[in-house]
Amino acid sequence: MFCKTCGITLEDNAKVCPECGSVQENPSSSIYYSNENTTQNYHNEIADDKKGFSIISLVLGIVAIVFSFICCVPFVVSVIAIICAIVSIILGIISLKSSKKVLSIVGICLSCLAIVISILVTIFWSFIISNPDFINNFDEGFQSSFEQYYQE
Numbered sequence: 832m833f834c835k836t837c838g839i840t841l842e843d844n845a846k847v848c849p850e851c852g853s854v855q856e857n858p859s860s861s862i863y864y865s866n867e868n869t870t871q872n873y874h875n876e877i878a879d880d881k882k883g884f885s886i887i888s889l890v891l892g893i894v895a896i897v898f899s900f901i902c903c904v905p906f907v908v909s910v911i912a913i914i915c916a917i918v919s920i921i922l923g924i925i926s927l928k929s930s931k932k933v934l935s936i937v938g939i940c941l942s943c944l945a946i947v948i949s950i951l952v953t954i955f956w957s958f959i960i961s962n963p964d965f966i967n968n969f970d971e972g973f974q975s976s977f978e979q980y981y982q983e
Contacts, residue, residue: 884926885934891919892941899948906956909949916942916949 834841836853845855898912923939926932 881926881929882931882934884922885929885931885938888919888923888926888938889934889941890938891915891922892938892945895919895942895945896948899945899952906953909953912945912949916945 833839834848834851834853835856837848837851839848839850841848841855847854892915895912895916898908898915901908919938919942923935923942926935929935
């Protein structure tokens with residue numbers, strides 16, 4: 832017996848093609864309807880497997896946002912945030928066809944935002960580190976305004 836959709840060889844009693852998932856026609860209509868349900872259950876199981884990816888995508892997106900705002904060790908933390916965000920985007924794209932599509936989209940959006948924030952924080956800290964005069968001028972300006980306020 833051959834699959835009507837993809838043409839691969841099937842067992843004689845096959846109800847669903849293991850390659851393409853199409854329901855195989857049988858003379859008995861009751862068997863045909865049970866095949867339809869089997870195919871539907873098969874596709875639901877695949878979608879259920881991907882909803883875990885949606886949740887992981889959302890969690891990694893949140894972790895990436897948190898790490899992108901941490902400035903104690905800006906370059907290392909920014910790299911961690913970007914890695915979490917990239918993994919989150921990949922898992923979110925994989926799970927877009929699951930029942931938790933909204934979680935996937937939110938995870939992807941948070942991850943994109945985390946990448947932008949991490950890049951901006953890295954650029955900011957690169958500017959600060961490469962220009963020590965900026966910090967000195969900032970401190971002097973802050974001290975002079977502080978002294979003027981308390982002298983009045």
